[in-house]
Amino acid sequence: MFGIGQPQANEWVHRLSGVLNSALGYEKHLPERKPSRLKQVLHQCPSLEFIIDGTERPINRPQDSTTQQDTYSGKKKRNTIKNNVISQRKGKVVFLSDT
Incomplete structure (x- = not known):
């Protein structure tokens, strides 16, 4: 492009x-990155509607077996990292979880 x-x-x-x-x-x-502050952020905007979405990004299979179990997605049948996003209808991202 x-x-x-x-x-x-x-x-x-x-x-x-x-x-x-x-x-x-x-x-x-x-966007806010600390889950402990999420309730406070949402409380500041009581009249707004929010869109909550989650994504999964594929990663290379970890060598450690406990890490493998934590990152394995049965839905995708591979190891992934999960993200949660909360945004306003107008597009401003209010919260973005850590990856």
Whole structure:
């Protein structure tokens, strides 16, 4: 789409993500990352409707057997990392769980 390869796109993502995070953090638009604060964040917006979604990203099979059991997804039949996302209908991400 932009006429660059994956390695160059990866380099730009890593270069610019720090700038983006500092700009969004300054404007208070970064999503909350601590589950302990989720109730407080949702309480601040009582009239808004939220969309809750979960995703699974495939990962390489861990060598440790207990880690394998923790990351195995029976639904996908492979090892994955789970993410939960809560967003407003207008698209602002309110909460993003750790991966």
